[in-house]
Amino acid sequence: MLDDRKLAVLRAIVEDYVSTNEPVGSKALAERHNLKVSPATVRNDMAALEEDGYITQPHTSAGRVPTDKGYRLFVDRLSQIKPLSGAERRAIETFLAGAVDLDDVVTRTVRLLAQLTRQVAVVQYPTLTRSTVRHVELVPLSDRRVMLVLITNTGRVEQRVVELPEVIEDLRIAHLRAVLNACLDGCGLATVPELLADLPERLPAEDRPVAATILSVLLETLVERHDEKIVFAGAANLAGADFATGLRDVLEALEEQVVLMRLLGETSSDIPTALTVRIGSENPYLHGTSIVATGYGSGDNQLARLGVLGPTRMDYPVTMGAVRAVARYVSQILAAS
Amino acid sequence: MLDDRKLAVLRAIVEDYVSTNEPVGSKALAERHNLKVSPATVRNDMAALEEDGYITQPHTSAGRVPTDKGYRLFVDRLSQIKPLSGAERRAIETFLAGAVDLDDVVTRTVRLLAQLTRQVAVVQYPTLTRSTVRHVELVPLSDRRVMLVLITNTGRVEQRVVELPEVIEDLRIAHLRAVLNACLDGCGLATVPELLADLPERLPAEDRPVAATILSVLLETLVERHDEKIVFAGAANLAGADFATGLRDVLEALEEQVVLMRLLGETSSDIPTALTVRIGSENPYLHGTSIVATGYGSGDNQLARLGVLGPTRMDYPVTMGAVRAVARYVSQILAAS
DNA sequence: ACTTGGCACTCGGGAACACAGAGTGCTAGA
DNA sequence: TCTAGCACTCTGTGTTCCCGAGTGCCAAGT
Numbered sequence: 001m002l003d004d005r006k007l008a009v010l011r012a013i014v015e016d017y018v019s020t021n022e023p024v025g026s027k028a029l030a031e032r033h034n035l036k037v038s039p040a041t042v043r044n045d046m047a048a049l050e051e052d053g054y055i056t057q058p059h060t061s062a063g064r065v066p067t068d069k070g071y072r073l074f075v076d077r078l079s080q081i082k083p084l085s086g087a088e089r090r091a092i093e094t095f096l097a098g099a100v101d102l103d104d105v106v107t108r109t110v111r112l113l114a115q116l117t118r119q120v121a122v123v124q125y126p127t128l129t130r131s132t133v134r135h136v137e138l139v140p141l142s143d144r145r146v147m148l149v150l151i152t153n154t155g156r157v158e159q160r161v162v163e164l165p166e167v168i169e170d171l172r173i174a175h176l177r178a179v180l181n182a183c184l185d186g187c188g189l190a191t192v193p194e195l196l197a198d199l200p201e202r203l204p205a206e207d208r209p210v211a212a213t214i215l216s217v218l219l220e221t222l223v224e225r226h227d228e229k230i231v232f233a234g235a236a237n238l239a240g241a242d243f244a245t246g247l248r249d250v251l252e253a254l255e256e257q258v259v260l261m262r263l264l265g266e267t268s269s270d271i272p273t274a275l276t277v278r279i280g281s282e283n284p285y286l287h288g289t290s291i292v293a294t295g296y297g298s299g300d301n302q303l304a305r306l307g308v309l310g311p312t313r314m315d316y317p318v319t320m321g322a323v324r325a326v327a328r329y330v331s332q333i334l335a336a337s
Numbered sequence: 338m339l340d341d342r343k344l345a346v347l348r349a350i351v352e353d354y355v356s357t358n359e360p361v362g363s364k365a366l367a368e369r370h371n372l373k374v375s376p377a378t379v380r381n382d383m384a385a386l387e388e389d390g391y392i393t394q395p396h397t398s399a400g401r402v403p404t405d406k407g408y409r410l411f412v413d414r415l416s417q418i419k420p421l422s423g424a425e426r427r428a429i430e431t432f433l434a435g436a437v438d439l440d441d442v443v444t445r446t447v448r449l450l451a452q453l454t455r456q457v458a459v460v461q462y463p464t465l466t467r468s469t470v471r472h473v474e475l476v477p478l479s480d481r482r483v484m485l486v487l488i489t490n491t492g493r494v495e496q497r498v499v500e501l502p503e504v505i506e507d508l509r510i511a512h513l514r515a516v517l518n519a520c521l522d523g524c525g526l527a528t529v530p531e532l533l534a535d536l537p538e539r540l541p542a543e544d545r546p547v548a549a550t551i552l553s554v555l556l557e558t559l560v561e562r563h564d565e566k567i568v569f570a571g572a573a574n575l576a577g578a579d580f581a582t583g584l585r586d587v588l589e590a591l592e593e594q595v596v597l598m599r600l601l602g603e604t605s606s607d608i609p610t611a612l613t614v615r616i617g618s619e620n621p622y623l624h625g626t627s628i629v630a631t632g633y634g635s636g637d638n639q640l641a642r643l644g645v646l647g648p649t650r651m652d653y654p655v656t657m658g659a660v661r662a663v664a665r666y667v668s669q670i671l672a673a674s
Numbered sequence: 675a676c677t678t679g680g681c682a683c684t685c686g687g688g689a690a691c692a693c694a695g696a697g698t699g700c701t702a703g704a
Numbered sequence: 705t706c707t708a709g710c711a712c713t714c715t716g717t718g719t720t721c722c723c724g725a726g727t728g729c730c731a732a733g734t
Contacts, residue, residue: 380699
């Protein structure tokens, strides 16, 4: 049904359309890519491709434009991910290596990705659930308040002020801290709730109310931050592009953490480091936009996702190359620290 | 030169133009605002106003549009800041009260302001320089690494991993921590450098290399974060508006911390809680946009600035009311915690 | 059975044009 | 000093026309 030449025609249409942003006609196509056949033949193939829903024409007597289905076939079978140039790779490496803390890593990553792809980049903060506890700290602030600080192996720090039910001297706080650390140090965050379940019983009765208060805040912190923070950059790159769904909707989605999270997608596939490409209407909310995303994190320890968002008419091979490369580098950086 | 009626005409022009986004003509103006005079008279006044540069016409035989100078006069002398409704105030209060930590306060504030004004809101994180040290914490991570955590009275937490020049046991770390806290607790951040100047000399010789390393990182943290973080929200509100300078430039400025900082402006005036309004070409970088900003923070303790950015054609009275109100509430919240 | 050249057809987009309407400036009179 | 009237100048819109790119189809060629 779809012989090699038809596929070549489809590929040529996608490439031309992406680079020119104009519907591509049979004549120009036969010339620019040396297909060795006449425009008429190309027309026949185009008719077949249109029949099958891979391309469409905006109106009669206009050239053809790929449909979502056409882009899908292109991405799946007709294109190869384009690796970055050496210069680009070195630039990434040095730029990311300069980061001083986790916040900085994420900020740099998202900017880098936006600049590299000239699209909007989106990066999810590393998820807590897969991290482990490196240290729990209790800092007395006044006689009825302590600050709870939770440090994870990814360098993330969570802090909360806890109002205590009773006045408590520093020594007892110190003791509680020691117990907590003995109990949790190095454990996965997901296991914290069960590890803490019987903790109050192992404490002297007088400490239990205070401990209960602190523990509840600690657990709350874990739960609340489960839905992780997401940041984006490169919104300026949207200025030129035209979206089916309107620029306003895209900008709104970008500021809505929940929507953005859905768009990035869960690590659905078995191989979380595989690139996910969602094209146009394949997207849950924002039809008319495409998303190229992947998980990042070191080896078996997947941390979170990152990717870019752009118009359906996007240079997929290049974008995929950039996303993959950045994900790898940031994984390295995080693993090293 | 500018009698009362001319001023009334200018006010009417600004109000009409802001609400309709169309050049306003003499006839419509004489009708809608009961000026008790004929269109012809209005025309004469308009001619005078145009002569003085307060208004302009896009082309012959079109209505008039305020110039930057016209808006300036309007803001300075012709308008009153419009207070928020009771419902809005209650909404603000409950929304801000729900914040759990400093990040949350800032995030909520910026979103709130964006929604209230239907413009882009910008909020600078509270500056460190004016805060005081609440606690310094040193957490051993491994035998040659400690995490330095700095907690300020505004609830801000800064952390850094420090690589030590030699292996050091926990006891000495604990001692150093005690010394640091004794030295710094409650002190203003600005005074930290001088307070620490002679600290190494007061320590046993063996501890000095380690102390020096830690101190240098601590000082670095203070300096680096002096230029504070800035966040924005409500970019979607830009979608409708048209900017003289192009949407792209505005979006780029929003993502550039430094530019944004300049736009918000330093607390230039003597009264930092006064509203600053910069109109169109009065802005340093982004001509064609207006900015309404103010300092926030409790009483004499100014923390940082917040404001909104929008097209020159903006409802200044309402915007100013919203900015002022939000600044007050967030100041309250921060003072309470 | 494909491929190719030819040909009629369709439709969008630009140029030329007319025209209604809004708004102005000016002048003369109240 | 204000007002009414009037001629003038624009923009924006709707109409028409036409060019050209691009198509679909058909018949002939390989």
